[in-house]
Amino acid sequence: MDIAALRALLTIADCASISRAAERLDTAQPALSRQLKRLEDEVGTPLFARHGRGVKPTAAGRALIARAEPLVRQFTSLEAELKGNATPAGEVVLGVPPTAALVLLPEVVADFAARHPRVRLKVVEGFSGFVTEWLEAGRLDLGILYHAAPGSGLHLEPLLDEPLVLVSAPGSDPQTGHPLPLAKALTRRLILPSPPHGLRVLVDQAAARLGVRPWIDPEVEGLPAIKGLVAKGLGDTLLPAAAVAEEVAAGRLTTRHLENPGLSRRLVLARPAGRTPTTATTRLAETVHNQVHHLLATGRWPAHRPT
DNA sequence: CACAGGAGTGTAGGGTTCAT
DNA sequence: ATGAACCCTACACTCCTGTG
Numbered sequence: 001m002d003i004a005a006l007r008a009l010l011t012i013a014d015c016a017s018i019s020r021a022a023e024r025l026d027t028a029q030p031a032l033s034r035q036l037k038r039l040e041d042e043v044g045t046p047l048f049a050r051h052g053r054g055v056k057p058t059a060a061g062r063a064l065i066a067r068a069e070p071l072v073r074q075f076t077s078l079e080a081e082l083k084g085n086a087t088p089a090g091e092v093v094l095g096v097p098p099t100a101a102l103v104l105l106p107e108v109v110a111d112f113a114a115r116h117p118r119v120r121l122k123v124v125e126g127f128s129g130f131v132t133e134w135l136e137a138g139r140l141d142l143g144i145l146y147h148a149a150p151g152s153g154l155h156l157e158p159l160l161d162e163p164l165v166l167v168s169a170p171g172s173d174p175q176t177g178h179p180l181p182l183a184k185a186l187t188r189r190l191i192l193p194s195p196p197h198g199l200r201v202l203v204d205q206a207a208a209r210l211g212v213r214p215w216i217d218p219e220v221e222g223l224p225a226i227k228g229l230v231a232k233g234l235g236d237t238l239l240p241a242a243a244v245a246e247e248v249a250a251g252r253l254t255t256r257h258l259e260n261p262g263l264s265r266r267l268v269l270a271r272p273a274g275r276t277p278t279t280a281t282t283r284l285a286e287t288v289h290n291q292v293h294h295l296l297a298t299g300r301w302p303a304h305r306p307t
Numbered sequence: 308c309a310c311a312g313g314a315g316t317g318t319a320g321g322g323t324t325c326a327t
Numbered sequence: 328a329t330g331a332a333c334c335c336t337a338c339a340c341t342c343c344t345g346t347g
Contacts, residue, residue, distance in 0.1 A: 027316075027317095028316065028317050028318080030316080030317075030318085031315070031316050031317070034315080034316085035315090050323095
């Protein structure tokens with residue numbers, strides 16, 4: 001099993017056909033078919049089921065594909081860097097939760113593309129829990145997370161602490177603009193995602209500390225859906241101010257700060273602990289840190305440096 | 308440097324599956 | 328039933344590596 005065999009495996013999986021994969025790899029179909037057969041003989045199990053209209057990975061094939069993807073990506077980046085005199089090159093995959101993506105992504109993408117034109121940046125949006133899973137599975141090189149559990153096999157670097165605010169529909173709250181005790185906010189009807197979403201875990205933990213039973217109804221997965229329901233006055237929610245800045249400016253939502261105590265969540269930058277990052281990954285991490293610093297310094301992200 | 312053996316590849320042809 | 332698409336096998340060739 002070598003990198004060429006793994007590349008062939010991924011190409012066949014991507015094309016769902018040995019013939020099309022052979023065309024893409026600029027080789028003859030029988031040659032690729034035999035390459036796959038050798039790999040299957042080596043691992044001792046079929047990796048693809050052959051059909052009349054192509055091939056489909058078996059369970060063993062899917063397992064090997066999942067493990068091969070990060071290896072091939074790392075090798076390709078290394079290869080590209082070596083060829084390009086250590087200029088970062090290849091591909092780097094970043095996972096970002098939706099709320100952080102709103103504020104941070106445009107800055108990071110623009111800055112990184114300008115500084116490192118030879119690196120192909122791929123961004124995957126997903127809730128923190130998914131980003132954690134994808135990092136652990138090797139699908140991501142770098143991830144931005146909320147509420148990262150220590151000892152999760154990830155190398156973590158704190159980025160910022162972000163206060164949550166109560167988000168309501170305009171006109172639904174006569175006290176808009178005045179701080180609200182957290183315990184009172186938790187007894188309002190809240191629209192939140194279900195556990196293990198990081199935001200929900202944070203709210204549940206805060207409620208337990210205060211001895212309050214939060215009123216959460218309905219549970220909704222997805223930031224746009226939550227914001228839409230709140231805007232219609234069907235309940236309130238708890239979010240970082242940056243996640244609703246646009247709606248607040250447009251008058252579609254209002255916010256209230258929380259107090260006694262406030263509630264904030266930590267944003268961290270994570271990468272798989274057991275893997276040496278490529279130069280491209282290191283440069284992307286630097287870009288994320290720089291842009292977070294810039295957004296905090298200019299007040300465009302209502303948060304503060306980690307304490 | 309020459310040669311033998313092995314590994315890998317391309318071409319040709321056949322079998323299977325699927326859509327019409 | 329037929330043709331298209333796809334995969335597999337057989338055979339011949341090329342290239343690489345080890346050995347003398």
